[in-house]
Amino acid sequence: DPAVPAKKVNVDQVGYVPGLPKQATLTTDATAAQTWVLKNSGGTTVATGQTTPKGLDADSGDRTHLIDFSSYDTVGTGYTLTVGTETSFPFDIGTDQVKKLRYDSLAYFYHNRSGIEIEAQYVGDEYARPAGHLNVAPNKGDDAVPCLTGLDCGYTLDVRGGWYDAGDHGKYVVNGGISAWQVLNTYERAKLIGDAAALGDGKLRIPESANGVPDILDEARWEVEFLLKMQAPDGMVHHKIHDVNWTGLPLLPHQDPQARRLSATSTAATLNTAAVAAQAARIWKTIDPAFSAKAQAAAVRAYAAAKANPAKIADPNDGTGGGAYSDPDVTDEFYWAAVELFTTTGEASYRADVTSSAHFKGASLNNRGFDWGATGPLGDITLALVPNGLPAADVAAIKAKFVSVADGHLSQMAAQGYPAPYRPTEGYDWGSNGLVTNNISVLALAHDFTGAAKYREGVFQGLHYLLGRNPLSYSYVTGYGEQAVRNVHHRHWANQLDPTLPIAPPGALSGGPNSALQDPIAARLLQGCKPQKCFVDHIEAYSVNEVTVNWNSAFAWVANWAAEKVTT
Numbered sequence: 001d002p003a004v005p006a007k008k009v010n011v012d013q014v015g016y017v018p019g020l021p022k023q024a025t026l027t028t029d030a031t032a033a034q035t036w037v038l039k040n041s042g043g044t045t046v047a048t049g050q051t052t053p054k055g056l057d058a059d060s061g062d063r064t065h066l067i068d069f070s071s072y073d074t075v076g077t078g079y080t081l082t083v084g085t086e087t088s089f090p091f092d093i094g095t096d097q098v099k100k101l102r103y104d105s106l107a108y109f110y111h112n113r114s115g116i117e118i119e120a121q122y123v124g125d126e127y128a129r130p131a132g133h134l135n136v137a138p139n140k141g142d143d144a145v146p147c148l149t150g151l152d153c154g155y156t157l158d159v160r161g162g163w164y165d166a167g168d169h170g171k172y173v174v175n176g177g178i179s180a181w182q183v184l185n186t187y188e189r190a191k192l193i194g195d196a197a198a199l200g201d202g203k204l205r206i207p208e209s210a211n212g213v214p215d216i217l218d219e220a221r222w223e224v225e226f227l228l229k230m231q232a233p234d235g236m237v238h239h240k241i242h243d244v245n246w247t248g249l250p251l252l253p254h255q256d257p258q259a260r261r262l263s264a265t266s267t268a269a270t271l272n273t274a275a276v277a278a279q280a281a282r283i284w285k286t287i288d289p290a291f292s293a294k295a296q297a298a299a300v301r302a303y304a305a306a307k308a309n310p311a312k313i314a315d316p317n318d319g320t321g322g323g324a325y326s327d328p329d330v331t332d333e334f335y336w337a338a339v340e341l342f343t344t345t346g347e348a349s350y351r352a353d354v355t356s357s358a359h360f361k362g363a364s365l366n367n368r369g370f371d372w373g374a375t376g377p378l379g380d381i382t383l384a385l386v387p388n389g390l391p392a393a394d395v396a397a398i399k400a401k402f403v404s405v406a407d408g409h410l411s412q413m414a415a416q417g418y419p420a421p422y423r424p425t426e427g428y429d430w431g432s433n434g435l436v437t438n439n440i441s442v443l444a445l446a447h448d449f450t451g452a453a454k455y456r457e458g459v460f461q462g463l464h465y466l467l468g469r470n471p472l473s474y475s476y477v478t479g480y481g482e483q484a485v486r487n488v489h490h491r492h493w494a495n496q497l498d499p500t501l502p503i504a505p506p507g508a509l510s511g512g513p514n515s516a517l518q519d520p521i522a523a524r525l526l527q528g529c530k531p532q533k534c535f536v537d538h539i540e541a542y543s544v545n546e547v548t549v550n551w552n553s554a555f556a557w558v559a560n561w562a563a564e565k566v567t568t
C-alpha cells in the first residue's frame with residue numbers, strides 16, 4: 001500500500017549536471033514567493049534564493065512554485081533543498097550516476113533473457129537463475145511450440161531465446177521489435193554521430209563480452225534471433241508466444257509449468273520483424289556477413305508476406321495467459337519496415353513505399369509520442385540519421401518535424417509544475433513513463449539536429465521527472481535515488497511477496513502513472529487521481545508499476561544519450 005507521504009520539495013534524487021539548469025518543485029498553498037535554502041552534505045547553507053509561484057498544476061493537482069538553483073555548480077553528494085520546515089531527498093551535483101545508468105539500463109535485458117542460464121558471475125548471486133523455457137520440467141519449453149488450439153497451423157516452431165516481455169513470461173513480437181530496434185539504434189546513432197567507444201566490446205556484463213563485438217549488439221542479437229525464429233513457413237511472423245494461462249507471482253521462469261502456444265501470425269508482427277531484421281542486416285554487414293545476409297533475407301520475405309496479407313490484425317481478445325498487443329492500424333508499421341529495407345538495400349520499390357506513405361517526413365510524430373503501437377517515428381529516426389538516397393530536402397523536413405515537436409514539448413514543460421514531455425488528450429496512458437522517455441528522445445534528436453542547448457536542457461529536465469521531480473517523490477528507476485520504486489511487477493524480482501527473492505536490480509524503469517487504473521490495486525487505491533499521481537509502488541499494481549523491455553529500451557536510449565553529453 002502507499003508507503004510514504006510525498007515530499008513538499010521534489011528534486012531529481014539522482015543528481016543535477018554541472019553547467020545545466022537545476023530546478024526543483026515546491027508544493028504549497030502559499031501564493032507569495034518563499035525562500036529556498038541549498039545545503040551541502042555537512043548541513044552548511046551554500047546558496048539561497050526565492051521561489052517563483054506557478055499556481056495550480058493540471059497534471060498533478062498541486063499548487064507549485066519553481067525553485068531554480070542553476071547558478072550553484074559545485075560537484076558533490078548529499079545536497080538538500082529546504083523551504084521552511086520542508087526538506088527534499090538528498091541529491092548529487094555531478095555526473096557519476098548518469099554514467100553508470102547507461103550500463104545499468106542496458107543490463108535489464110540480460111536479466112530478462114529467456115532460454116539461457118543467468119549466471120552469478122554477471123549479475124551476482126541474488127539474480128542468478130536457471131534457464132527458462134528449455135523444456136526442463138516443470139517447464140513445457142519453447143523448443144517445439146504448436147499454435148493455439150483451434151488455429152491448427154500444422155507445424156511447431158523452435159522459438160527458444162529472446163527476452164521476456166515484462167513481469168510475465170510472454171515473448172511478444174510487436175514490443176520485442178521496438179525494443180530490439182531501440183537498443184540497436186542506440187548503437188547505430190552513437191556510431192554515426194556520437195560516441196560508439198562507450199558502447200564497445202566489454203562494456204556490459206554478459207557471456208558474449210570480449211568476443212570482439214560491441215556488447216550492446218550481442219545483447220540485441222539475442223532478441224533479433226528470436227524474432228527471426230517466430231517467422232512462419234509462409235514468411236508471416238507469429239504475433240506472440242506465451243503461456244496458455246496467466247500465472248501468479250512470484251514464479252521464476254524455469255518454474256513455469258504452463259504449456260506454451262503460438263498465437264496467429266499478424267501483419268504487425270511481420271512488419272516489426274521486417275524492420276528490425278533489415279536494420280540488423282546493415283549493422284552486422286561487416287561484423288558477421290552470414291548473419292547479416294540471413295537477417296536481410298528474412299526481412300525481404302517478411303515484407304513481401306505482409307504486402308500479401310496487409311490486414312491480418314492480431315485478435316484484441318487474445319489475452320489469456322499473455323497480453324493481446326493488438327494494433328488495428330498497421331500503416332505506420334508498413335512505413336517503418338519500408339524505411340529500414342530501403343535504407344539497407346537502396347531498392348526503388350521500398351523507396352516508393354516510403355515516399356508514398358502517409359507517415360513520410362515525420363507526419364505521425366505528435367505530442368503523444370511513439371510506442372509499440374505507433375512506430376512511424378522509428379522510420380523517421382532512421383531516415384534522419386542513416387545515410388540514404390533521399391533528397392536532402394526530405395531529410396531536412398524530417399529533422400524539422402522533430403524540432404517543431406520538441407519545441408512543443410519545451411513550451412508545455414515550461415508551464416508544468418513537474419515538467420514531463422507528454423501531452424495525452426486525456427489522462428496518462430499505461431506505460432506513461434515509456435511515452436515520456438520516448439519524447440525525451442525527441443528532444444535529444446532535436447539537439448542532435450540543431451545543436452541548440454535548450455533541447456539538451458529539456459532532455460535532463462525530462463530525466464529529472466523520472467528520477468524524482470514528480471508529485472509522488474518517486475524515482476521511477478530502480479536502485480537510483482533515495483526513494484526509488486522497489487516493488488515493480490515482476491515474477492522474479494518479487495521481494496514484496498517473498499523475502500528470499502530480490503528487489504529489482506538497478507536500472508529498471510517502472511511503467512508509471514496510468515489514469516485508467518487497470519488493475520485491482522490501482523482501482524482500489526487511486527480513485528480520482530490526477531494524471532501524475534495515478535501510481536502506487538505495489539507489486540500487484542501491474543497497470544502502473546510493471547517493467548517491460550520496450551520501456552527499458554527507451555530508457556537505455558535516453559540514458560546513453562545523456563551519458564554521452566556529460567563531459568566532466
Ligand code: 9MR
Nearest residue numbers: 165166168322323324325430431546548
Ligand atoms: O504496454 C502495454 C500497454 O500499452 C497496453 O495498454 C496494456 C494493455 O493491453 O498492455 C501493456 O503490455 C503488457 C502486456 O499486455 C503483458 N505483459 C506486460 C505488458 C506491460 O504491462
